[in-house]
Amino acid sequence: MDHFKPTIIRNTSIAQNYFELEFTWPSHSVPLPGQFLTLRIADQISPLLRRPFAFSGFNKEDRTASIIYEKRGPATSILSAQLPGEALDVIGPLGNSFPAPINDNRPVLVAGGVGMGPMFFLAEDFLKHNIHPLLFLGARTKAFIPNLDLFQKVQTLISTDDGTAGFSGTSVSCFQHYLETHENHQKVSGYEVYACGPNPMMQALDRFSRNQSWPTWLSMEQTMGCAVGACMGCVVKVITNTPPPQGFAYARVCTEGPIFPGHTLIWEENHGQQ
Amino acid sequence: MDHFKPTIIRNTSIAQNYFELEFTWPSHSVPLPGQFLTLRIADQISPLLRRPFAFSGFNKEDRTASIIYEKRGPATSILSAQLPGEALDVIGPLGNSFPAPINDNRPVLVAGGVGMGPMFFLAEDFLKHNIHPLLFLGARTKAFIPNLDLFQKVQTLISTDDGTAGFSGTSVSCFQHYLETHENHQKVSGYEVYACGPNPMMQALDRFSRNQSWPTWLSMEQTMGCAVGACMGCVVKVITNTPPPQGFAYARVCTEGPIFPGHTLIWEENHGQQ
Amino acid sequence: MGNSNFQPDLRVTIGSLTMKNPVGVASGTFGYGSEYEQLIPLENLGALYTKAVTLEPRPGNPIPRIVEAPGGMLNSIGLANLGSRGFVQKKYPYLKSLPTQVIVNLAGSQVEDYCETLEYLEEHAPLGGYEVNLSCPNVQCGGMALGTDPLQVEFVVKELRKRTAKPLIIKLSPNVTDITEIARASEAGGADAVSCINTLVGMLIDTKKKKPVLSTITGGLSGPGILPVGLAAVFRVKRAVKIPVVGLGGIMSGDHAIQYLLAGASAIQVGTANFVDPEATRTILKDIYHYAKEHSLESITDFHTLMYPV
Amino acid sequence: MGNSNFQPDLRVTIGSLTMKNPVGVASGTFGYGSEYEQLIPLENLGALYTKAVTLEPRPGNPIPRIVEAPGGMLNSIGLANLGSRGFVQKKYPYLKSLPTQVIVNLAGSQVEDYCETLEYLEEHAPLGGYEVNLSCPNVQCGGMALGTDPLQVEFVVKELRKRTAKPLIIKLSPNVTDITEIARASEAGGADAVSCINTLVGMLIDTKKKKPVLSTITGGLSGPGILPVGLAAVFRVKRAVKIPVVGLGGIMSGDHAIQYLLAGASAIQVGTANFVDPEATRTILKDIYHYAKEHSLESITDFHTLMYPV
C-alpha cells in the first residue's frame, strides 16, 4: 500500500451514471483483481472521508490503473467532473484479492451495478491466464449497461430487471436460466462463483451456490473510516470458531476482505449496509 | 434587495491577487456606490456563510454589475476559479450608500487594498454628476495596484508602503503630503472624505479629517451572518445619545452601514475585526 | 408511493396554538421578520421565533460576534435586543400583523426577569406564544446555569405557567449531561413543548492575532456540523416526555428536517440555513410535503411511527 | 520572527513520561500502529494512543458502524478489541518495539474492569502509560455514566493510581454539563493529565430506509465540525486544573493544532484526520514547529502564555 498522487488520463462516461477513470500508477505495487484503493476526492471537509473503489483494470506495461464508478452522491459527483491532467489522491492497493479457481472449476463472474469494475478486471486477468470465465452482468435497465470490447472476448450474458436488454430478470436468475438451458455445465468439473454487487444479489447467489457446493467469492462493501484496518469501522459479520466465543466475529472489509468466501458470511446482519 | 442567479460575464485578474468580476444584473434594483451584495460561493457546507462584496461598478444601460475582490481565503479562492457563463448566487443590493458631498466640498476618495472597488464606483458616479474627485489608492506594493482607465479620468494618487509605485507611504500620508504641497486646497470650500480600506487606515483618516472638520464617510467591514439586519452579528460600535444609556450602541454594518460618518465610530472596539 | 390525490395535513398543534406547517425559523436568525420580508413570503412560515427579548434593553456583546467554523458558525451576539418595552413599541405592531404564528423568545438572567418580561408581554404584546431560552451560552450570569438544573427549570416553568395560558415552549441546551432530565423538568413544570437544541459551547482562536476570535472567548456553535447532536437530543427527549418536541440544529435541507420529524419532532426550526439561503424554509417545506405524500403520511404524528423498530 | 538558529524544544512531559513532540494519534483511529506503518514513519509520532483495551475481548457493535456526517463522521465501533490477554499476545510485542510512546487506552463497564485490566497490563504489557476512557458514548452500561459523575471519576482514578506509577491520562467526555468538574475530580484522584475531548453523542437517520444509520441508533461524532467544542473544553479545563491537558477533537491542520496549544493544551491528538490524510500528523508537527520558531517559543508552555489577555 502506498499514498501518492497519480494523474488522471481519462474520466469518461461508459453508461448512464457510470464512469471509467483511468490514471497513472507511479507506484511499484501491482493491484490485483478484487483489491481496491481509496480516493480523497477534494481538499474539503465535506465529503470528508476517503472513498473506496475497486480496481477495474491494471496495465502492467503502461503502468496505468482504472476504476469504474457510479455517480451517486457528493464524492462521486465531484469526481465525475474532474479532468485529464488533474491529480488524484490515492491510497492503494488495499485489501485481499480473488483467488484462482480450484481444480478445473469454470469461473462464473456475476456483476451487479457498481460491482462490474472488479469483475471486468478479474475477467481480463483470467483471460491472460487462459481461463475462460462466464460473465453475467445485471442492471436495472439497458442504459446502465456499458458496451465494452471485453464482451467480445469473454462469454457475457447481460440481464436487466426491466428486460430492456438481454435476459429479463436478475443476474442470478440469468445464471440459473443459463444452467438450466446449457447442459454443458455437467461437463465442466464444476463452477466457481465470483461476484460483486448489491447484497441481495450476493446473498441469493451465495444461497444458490451453497446448494451446488460451488466455491463462492464475494466482494463486500461497507462504509470505511481508515481503510487500512485501524478503526474496525468497515466490518461484516462472519462465522468463526475462535473467540469471541459467540460463534461469530466481525471481519474488516478493508483488511480481511473485501473478498470473503460466501459460506462464511452471516447475511442477516450484513444486509444492514445496502 | 433581491435574491437571484446572475451569470458571470468576466472574472479576470487586475492585479496580483485582485480580481474583477463582472456579471449580469437581471433585477430592477439599482446598486449605488457604497452598497454591497452577498455571494453564496458554492453549494457546500464550507465555506458556509455568504460573503459580502461591495459593488465596484454598475452599468445601467447594459444591466451589468461588478465587484473587485481579493483572493484571501476559501470563498474567494473558489470564486477566482469560476468562469464566464457560470451562475452566481447573489443577494443585493444591500446596505446604505455614500452621500453626495455637502456644499462644494471636493470629494477625496481614499482606497486601501480591497477597499478600491467601492471607491472606483463612487469616482465613476461623481464623474457622471460632473464632480471631480481626488482618488488616493494605497497598497503594500506595486503588484497590488491595478492599471485602470479610470485613472485617466480621475486625478489619482497612488501610494505604496514600500515605495515601488507612486508615493512612498500610506494613502493617508499621501493625502496629507498632497495637501501640504498643493496650496489649492485652500481654494475649494473644503474636502469631504470617502474611504474604504483597512481599519487602521480609516482610523488615521478619521482622526485627521476630524481635525480639519471635514465630513468623512467610512465603509466598514464586519463578518456577516445574515447580511439583512436580522442577526446582529455584523455590528460596529458607535456613539449615541439614545438608550441603551451607555452612550454607545452597536450599529449593523449590513443595515445602518456599511457607510458610517467617521465621527460616530468608537475605534477602540471596532479594531477588533481587522 | 401514495396516490396523487392524497393531501397530507401538516398542521402542528402546540398547546392551544396551531401552526399551519412544521417549518419555523429559529430565534436570533430571523430578527423580527421584517428583515426577510423582501426575500421570502412570510406567510409560508409555520412559525417565526423572534430574537430573544429581555426585560431591559441589552446592547449585546463586544465585537467580533461571528466567525465561521468548520461546517458551521460561532456566534456571540449576547441577547442584543430592545428590551420588552422597545419590543412592544417597535416590533409588536409589525409582528402582530404577520400571517404566521409568532413565538416570542424570552431570555433573562434570573427567574424574576423571565416572569416580569412575560407578564409585560402578555399585557402589551399578545402574540402566539413563548419560547423560553434557558440555554443561551453567550451571557454571563445568564440563562445557562438556570437551564442546566432540573429543579430550577421546573420552578421557572411553573412560575411562567401561572402567568400565561399561551403555549410555553422551553428551549433546551445541548450542553448538559442529560438533556432528557431538563425536558422532564420542563414537562413537570407545565410546559406545552420543548425545543432543542440551542447552540453548543465552542471557541476558535486566531493564531495570527493570538487571541480568541470572539470577544467573549467562547460562543455558540450552530450550523450543519451540529445536526447529529440535535437529532440525538430530539430522539432521546421525544422518548422521555409526552409533550411535543420542536427540533432544530443544523437543518440545511429537507432531508435534515425529515430526519428530525422521524426522530420525533412535531415541528422544526431553521436557523443558520436562513443566512446561507433565505429560501431554505421553502425548499424544506416542499420536501417534507413530498415525503409525506410519497409515504402516505397523513399528519406529522405519522412521521413518528415510521421508523422501525426504534 | 525568530532568528534562524533558534530551535524550539517541543518535548512534552506528562508525569514520568516524555514525548518527543506534542503530536499524537488518537485512540481508535490508529489501531495499534502496524496498520499505518506502510504509510508513515511511526517514529515521528509524539505518542500513539491505542484502540481501547478491555478486560475481556469484545466483538464490538453490530453493522453499520460508521457514517459520514456534515463536517465529520459518526462511529459506533463499540470498543471492539481482543481483550487484555489478546492485547498482550498479539499487540504488545509489536507495540513495545515502537520508537514512540505508546499509551494504552483503557475502557470498561465498571471500576473493577478498569482496575483489573490495568493490573494485568502493568504486569504483562508495560508500555508508556494509560489513557483512561471514561467517556465512550457507544457502550451500553459502559464508561459513559461513570465518566459523568465527579465522585465516581475521582474514585476510579484513585484506584488506578494505587496500581501504577505510569502516567494516567483521564479522557474526558464533552457530553457533560461541566467538563471542568470532571477534570478537577481526575486531578484530585491523582491523574497526571486529562485529555479532551472524546466524541459528541450524535445520530443520523436514513430517510429512505426509515431507520437510524448506525446500528446503535446514536454514536460518537468526530471530525472538523467538533473543533470549536474541543477548543472550548481545553480552554476551560486548562484554567481549572494544574495538570497538563491533552487536546483533541477535529484537528485537521497545523492551524487547528496550534489553536489547541494556545488554548492551553500541552500535547494534541489527531483522530479522524488520519483517515482523511495519513500524513496529517507530519504536516501538523511541521506547522507547529514553524509557528514556534516564528514566534520564538522555546517550549510548549510558551504557547500557553502567548494569548493576551486571556
Ligand SMILES: Cc1cc2nc3c(=O)[nH]c(=O)nc-3n(C[C@H](O)[C@H](O)[C@H](O)COP(=O)(O)OP(=O)(O)OC[C@H]3O[C@@H](n4cnc5c(N)ncnc54)[C@H](O)[C@@H]3O)c2cc1C
Ligand atoms: C471495497 C469497496 C469497493 C468499492 N468499489 C466501488 C467501485 O468500484 N465503484 C463504485 O462506484 N463504488 C464502489 N464502492 C462504493 C463507493 O465507495 C461509494 O459509491 C462512494 O463512497 C460513494 O460516495 P458518494 O459521496 O458519491 O456518495 P454517498 O452519498 O456518500 O454514499 C453513497 C453510498 O456509498 C456508501 N459510502 C459512503 N461513504 C463511504 C465510504 N467512506 N466507504 C464506503 N462506502 C461509502 C454509503 O453507504 C452510501 O450507501 C466500493 C465500496 C467499497 C467498500
Ligand SMILES: Cc1cc2nc3c(=O)[nH]c(=O)nc-3n(C[C@H](O)[C@H](O)[C@H](O)COP(=O)(O)OP(=O)(O)OC[C@H]3O[C@@H](n4cnc5c(N)ncnc54)[C@H](O)[C@@H]3O)c2cc1C
Ligand atoms: C460590507 C463589506 C464589503 C466588502 N467588500 C469587499 C470587496 O469589495 N472586495 C473584497 O475583496 N472583499 C470585500 N469584503 C471582505 C470579504 O467579504 C472577505 O474578503 C471575504 O468574506 C473573504 O472570504 P474568504 O473565504 O475568501 O476568506 P476567509 O479566510 O473566510 O476570510 C478572510 C477575511 O474575511 C473576513 N470574512 C470572512 N467571512 C466573512 C463574512 N461572512 N462576512 C464578512 N467578512 C468575512 C474574515 O474576517 C477574514 O478576516 C467586504 C466585506 C464587507 C463586510
Ligand SMILES: Cc1cc2nc3c(=O)[nH]c(=O)nc-3n(C[C@H](O)[C@H](O)[C@H](O)COP(=O)(O)O)c2cc1C
Ligand atoms: C446569530 C444567532 C443568534 C441566536 N440568537 C438566539 C436567541 O436570541 N435565542 C435563542 O433561543 N437562540 C438563539 N440562537 C440559536 C438558534 O435559535 C438555534 O437554536 C441554533 O442556531 C441551532 O440551530 P441552527 O444550527 O439551525 O442554526 C441564535 C443562533 C444564531 C446563529
Ligand SMILES: Cc1cc2nc3c(=O)[nH]c(=O)nc-3n(C[C@H](O)[C@H](O)[C@H](O)COP(=O)(O)O)c2cc1C
Ligand atoms: C472510529 C473511531 C473509534 C474511536 N475509538 C475510541 C476508543 O476506543 N477509545 C477512545 O477513548 N476514543 C475513541 N475514539 C475517539 C477519538 O479518540 C477522539 O477522541 C475523537 O474522535 C475526537 O477526535 P477527532 O475529531 O480528531 O477524531 C474513536 C474515534 C473514532 C472516530
Ligand code: FES
Ligand atoms: S475502514 Fe477502518 S478497519 Fe476497515
Ligand code: FES
Ligand atoms: S449580518 Fe446579520 S445583522 Fe448584519
